[in-house]
Amino acid sequence: MSQQRTGPTDGPDFPDLPEATVARLPEYLRALHHLAEEGHDTVSSEGLAAAAGVNSAKLRKDLSHLGRTGTRGVGYDVTLLIDQIEQVLGLTHRRAVALVGVGNLGHALAGYAGFGSRGFRIAALFDADHGRVGEHINGLVVRHIDDLPEVVDEESISIAVIATPAHAAQNVADRLVAAGVTSVLNFAPCVLNVPEGVDVRKVDLAIELQILSFHEHRKSALTALPGRAGQDLQRADRLGAEAVGS
Amino acid sequence: MSQQRTGPTDGPDFPDLPEATVARLPEYLRALHHLAEEGHDTVSSEGLAAAAGVNSAKLRKDLSHLGRTGTRGVGYDVTLLIDQIEQVLGLTHRRAVALVGVGNLGHALAGYAGFGSRGFRIAALFDADHGRVGEHINGLVVRHIDDLPEVVDEESISIAVIATPAHAAQNVADRLVAAGVTSVLNFAPCVLNVPEGVDVRKVDLAIELQILSFHEHRKSALTALPGRAGQDLQRADRLGAEAVGS
Numbered sequence: 090m091s092q093q094r095t096g097p098t099d100g101p102d103f104p105d106l107p108e109a110t111v112a113r114l115p116e117y118l119r120a121l122h123h124l125a126e127e128g129h130d131t132v133s134s135e136g137l138a139a140a141a142g143v144n145s146a147k148l149r150k151d152l153s154h155l156g157r158t159g160t161r162g163v164g165y166d167v168t169l170l171i172d173q174i175e176q177v178l179g180l181t182h183r184r185a186v187a188l189v190g191v192g193n194l195g196h197a198l199a200g201y202a203g204f205g206s207r208g209f210r211i212a213a214l215f216d217a218d219h220g221r222v223g224e225h226i227n228g229l230v231v232r233h234i235d236d237l238p239e240v241v242d243e244e245s246i247s248i249a250v251i252a253t254p255a256h257a258a259q260n261v262a263d264r265l266v267a268a269g270v271t272s273v274l275n276f277a278p279c280v281l282n283v284p285e286g287v288d289v290r291k292v293d294l295a296i297e298l299q300i301l302s303f304h305e306h307r308k309s310a311l312t313a314l315p316g317r318a319g320q321d322l323q324r325a326d327r328l329g330a331e332a333v334g335s
Numbered sequence: 336m337s338q339q340r341t342g343p344t345d346g347p348d349f350p351d352l353p354e355a356t357v358a359r360l361p362e363y364l365r366a367l368h369h370l371a372e373e374g375h376d377t378v379s380s381e382g383l384a385a386a387a388g389v390n391s392a393k394l395r396k397d398l399s400h401l402g403r404t405g406t407r408g409v410g411y412d413v414t415l416l417i418d419q420i421e422q423v424l425g426l427t428h429r430r431a432v433a434l435v436g437v438g439n440l441g442h443a444l445a446g447y448a449g450f451g452s453r454g455f456r457i458a459a460l461f462d463a464d465h466g467r468v469g470e471h472i473n474g475l476v477v478r479h480i481d482d483l484p485e486v487v488d489e490e491s492i493s494i495a496v497i498a499t500p501a502h503a504a505q506n507v508a509d510r511l512v513a514a515g516v517t518s519v520l521n522f523a524p525c526v527l528n529v530p531e532g533v534d535v536r537k538v539d540l541a542i543e544l545q546i547l548s549f550h551e552h553r554k555s556a557l558t559a560l561p562g563r564a565g566q567d568l569q570r571a572d573r574l575g576a577e578a579v580g581s
């Protein structure tokens with residue numbers, strides 16, 4: 090991994106990063122801020138990889154996309170690398186975010202302390218329920234969803250979080266896009282249809298658990314223990330037979 | 336994509352699926368349940384791909400890991416495919432889940448209706464704050480974290496959700512692992528160290544927003560519009576120059 094790459098570019102102006110690299114940059118950023126707070130000026134790729142929970146070869150490859158960032162034998166300059174990653178992620182100014190849906194989850198998100206310190210400001214809260222409009226949450230007043238276009242314009246909002254029930258989410262997404270929002274973080278358990286140029290990321294809490302369930306199931310199948318694991322193993326045997334024989 | 340594969344197996348008993356495939360199977364499952372509710376008996380790969388929000392070549396490749404699941408010209412049998420995916424994901428019995436940390440986010444998660452219908456049952460709530468112990472949330476009583484070993488054993492819990500502040504999460508993870516939990520869904524913004532054989536998935540809400548911020552930044556840089564986008568473009572120009580020239 091000693092070659093020093095300059096990243097391929099998407100046009101002359103912007104590095105065209107693999108999506109998986111983009112997803113890991115915030116992890117590196119968090120680890121770097123932590124190192125800076127502890128007084129470190131430089132960090133080795135091994136040290137940064139361990140702090141971010143990835144392997145160091147993957148980290149070096151990811152950072153190579155940003156250009157020449159490390160010095161052999163010295164490592165990465167912590168402050169410089171923070172600046173580079175924040176520039177790529179567009180975190181050099183704090184972004185205003187709208188949150189739609191102030192049920193249990195919306196309340197939790199509105200009060201999530203992690204946003205402010207990581208480049209974001211919840212600038213507006215919306216709900217379709219007139220009973221909730223006017224409620225104060227963390228210093229913000231809940232507005233009616235009909236006020237969306239006006240507020241998105243006033244606050245220069247381009248990112249929105251949808252925390253509504255699934256049945257309401259597509260309509261909310263349509264209204265957000267019509268108001269000018271171009272990135273959506275969707276907590277509703279459904280697929281959103283959005284026009285080209287609008288980015289959606291989805292957090293589905295049940296899906297995360299289902300992925301863990303797969304790993305539980307696999308571990309049970311591979312470890313032939315008495316009791317529950319034994320039953321899972323029998324089930325996996327049948328499954329294996331079907332997968333090969335059907 | 337016409338070849339019909341039987342998946343490679345991890346030992347004779349269990350399909351060894353790529354992590355990205357495992358992450359998409361729950362999406363297919365949700366789409367299939369929706370199709371079943373609407374009365375569909377079969378579905379084409381294109382139809383299922385659209386409903387799940389992925390491209391159909393990727394879907395066919397993913398499902399090929401499960402063995403021969405579709406019939407050319409007919410498509411997939413909806414009920415059969417639901418059964419196959421639920422077996423692989425270990426969703427044939429409802430799994431008991433423990434939730435640690437009943438602050439705002441923990442409250443929202445404890446009340447999340449999506450878990451029950453998707454194979455999970457929140458079986459126990461824990462907090463380290465004696466002021467919260469005894470509180471009733473959605474029919475469950477909050478227990479003290481010291482009761483963890485006893486409850487994990489009683490309820491046969493193997494999956495836990497951590498919704499504590501970051502500074503408490505590693506200690507909670509250690510206690511969960513010591514009590515016998517082998518899969519953790521971590522909402523605390525930190526990397527957890529766990530022994531081999533324990534799976535961790537992380538949901539970091541600020542990281543999801545930072546990934547969207549990258550896409551916002553890229554869109555601004557590629558669309559040379561007057562005003563804000565133009566400023567971003569200048570920033571991206573400098574960034575591009577640095578990435579190539581530094």
